Amino acid sequence: MKPHHGAHTSNTYIGAHIERVEDYRFLRGEGKYLDDISREGQWHAAFVRSQIAHGVIRSIDVSKALAMPGVRAVITAADIEGDIPTIPFRRPNPTIGPYAQPIIARDKVRYFGEPIAMILADSPELAEDALQGVTADIEQLPVIIDCKSAMADKSLLFDVTGSNLASIFNADKGDVDAAFAAADFIIRDQLSTQRQTALPMETRGLLAEWDAKNGKLTVSGAAKLPFFNRSTMAAMMNLPETAVDYIELDVGGGFGARGEFYPEDFLVAFGARKFDRPVKWIEDRREHLMAIGHSREASCDVELAFSKDGVMLGMRGDLFLNIGAYVRPNGMTPVRNAAQFMSGPYRMPAIHIAAYACVTNKTPAGTYRGPGRYEGNFFIERLIDQAAAGLGVDRLEIRRRNLLTHEEMPYSLATVLPSDGRADTQCDSGDYRVCFDACVQEANWAEKSKLQGKLIDGRYHGVAIGCFIEGGASGPQENARMVLEKNGDISLFAGSSGIGQGIETILAQIAADYLEIPMERITVFHGSTNLLKQGWGSYGSRATVMGGSAVIDACKKLLALFRISAAKRLGVEPDAITIAEGVARLADGRSVPLAEVASDHLEVDGSFKNQTPTYTYGSAFAHVAVDPGTGHVDVVDYVVVDDVGRIINSMTLHGQVMGAAVQGFGSVFTEELIYNDEGQLLVGSLADYLIPTASDYPVVRCVSMEQFPSPTNPLGAKGAGEGGIIPVGGVVTNAVANALSSFGVQPKTLPLTPSRVWEMIEDARVRA
């Protein structure tokens, strides 16, 4: 085992099970979310959303709404001067330009739920009342709801491009044709995952305030990436960046969807500026389901080539991702990720995958925890289990033979073109067999595998194991400003943002260890653009690694200033001073505590630059029991073992892993955004969009390891917020297939609803 390469300090907050600082206020009901704030004289916004999935707007009549009580204004595209602004991409590539989302529909609507007007009224109730007072005359066009009809160009969403393909990403490595020519065994399948959304419990909300005197716009309700959104807003508003602030309050979940720049972000701010009034908007759950980023609607036709003893030789095929009506800021991430990361933790010498980003008349897609990785993992793990059966190789052995080892690091994945700046990437460190073996042990595979396919008390039991990697530490940089307050306490201003993951705790732990002072003396402020000049935020499992490393840099700089200040006071050279536990000491016994130099106004800017991702890796085990009468699948046991390089806080880490696993069960069993053929979303509430509840999946066990620290950052840590969800689709579905092996059931599509599971069994019975 390698030693940690983090500095050794006398404090040991890092690695400990430390209760979250945030929870003191959350558990007391003292959290402050967007809807907890209001401004004198504010107007409330409500959005008129297209009920037609695809059509040409002939006219919009707002006169009735304007005449309704309490209605102050109605904004449509006609109120926007010049071109309708489009939302910029965070990861642009050469082909997606025409597919950017306009902030309001002017000539055409392209999805059910697209904003066509904004009502401003004295209360949210009155604003909602007035929605019925807006009538849009929309001439319907043929609707594209799936990739197949999108690729047939049966109807074009964007006439100017002549195609419904926003981009085609190609992931390549080695000589794939030669690999398949040399193969002893080839497995091919067509599989799919369903459309979902991330569903943070707190829906979106914004409060925009315009200070006409100073020409300044303040937007509260920021999440995820306030600084990117600030520069986006400033450009759209033709304001200097310094004239816009994004304020982050408590945030009830992000998961990739919350905090991206959406049309409503601009419109609410536009209303505030146009009428010089605070404008507040709280998204309701029905519009949340149709308006926030969707994700995960993907299918594949992929084949894997093996040698006769189960060694992977190559992978080729096509992926089709239904990205909805526009390319959102992060809309391409799942597409390119699915292509690049499908090989996951396995040694795959030859790859050719084409991933098609198909535009359709559905809500535009974005990222959802483990974007593209969850989908790709489902595809490859289903193929591996079927290959094991076809080859007659044990399911553990076929994985173990192909998992990457320490000696192979860093290991290059397929190159993805067109490049979005990250065409190439390498797994950074680790021995993937170690977690795998630990998972096999923890799951008690030796005993549990005896249950495979057995019918016990009316239920069929099945087990499976799967492996994953998780990309983390998204670049390019994070900043942290540190101020020594008058009382000797530390204020830490982080560019990272809080989305419920506990960064106030994590960053305070790191700072406390490096400054060698009690954690209670550090207060973390985060996210808002008025706290520091530049920051990046929380996405791509980056806050701990990027934000934490920036904090280390700030700590080092603060200690250096402390040394100088203390040296001055003691009248010695700085080199003569030893600093430990917040006190500067001389060999003669004289000392200066940190608080004493507060009058020197010590303030430092720390930063960490890094473009190299970290790769947490792990294995997951599932034991399921299937009721053949109802099609219900019970998750009897679920184990996930991962190596995160370095554990900062085992409690928050396990919270991330368990939460992600349970979220994944929702993906496998219950959650689906279903559309009819007219492109209307049939899911309008949480009675139809079934997320996991507290009692549904009681058994999730996780074990975290830190045997191979990441060489990319001073903490040695790896991003760990998403790994928990990545393997769930594959491993649970394989366990269901294993349980139903006597019927020969091979699930190809998710979710595994009771109805679908029962039908698979019934169809197999009929076939037999």
Added chain:
Amino acid sequence: MKLPQFDYQAPASLSEAVALLMAGNGDARPLSGGQSILPIMAFRLAEPSLLVDLRNIPDLRGIEISAAGVRIGAMVRWRDILDNAQLKVVLPLLPEAIEHVAHYQVRNRGTIGGSLAHADPASEMPAVALALDAVIEVVGAKGKRDIAAGDLFTGSLSTSLSHDEIIVAVRFPAWPAARAYAFEEFARRRGDFALAGVAACYDVDAQGRAKNVRVSALSIADTPIRLKAAEAAMEGRVMDADAIKAASAAASAEVDPAGDIHASARYRKALVGTLLGRALTRAAARTAR
């Protein structure tokens, strides 16, 4: 999903409540537990001008148990039914079914009368009322009347109540000592609307045969329905494995459910039979003890 504008009254007597509903002329709606009407209003699927809250009316409360049977006031909440130890003895099918009603919070608020008047075909209470030949006591502008459970439900979310009528209580006939029963439903998550459910009971005669068989199903048609073919398959038979199998098959054969986003028609049709088979197996085990 904000509530539309409406007026609110909480009268202290039935006659006042009826008068308010009468004056509302179809645009006023009674409010009991509020677990359905308020979300429906928030979704703007209904916009009544007046809600008449029944909470202050004493006549709608109380559970009365007598030799003649059980009478439960319309404003009795699910929680009250589950907390009543006697009901588990004198009307055990009811609490067994009510255990499946939604979640803790909803059971604390939802009422028996509200559920019957709401007439959601996926709800437990209408199916139980049907299986147990309950009688619904109502009062309206024209006075009191009794409605047999079988005559109350006219369609999805619709009943034979007129707009000025309020459910006062539900009467259940006395429960014979030798009665077998069980309630089964299956939902995607605990507390969700059931994909299908069955309530079954029958009396066991001296020879161990099933008599007075009553089987109803929920979430399988526009209203709760009696499964007459399944009942016929059971009537007069000893409920052994063969009889249970026959009843289960008859139940699946006689229903014609619709598919929706949660489950296919084909699945629901089979599920009714599966659930009845499980219910009858449990019912039979109960009488064997």
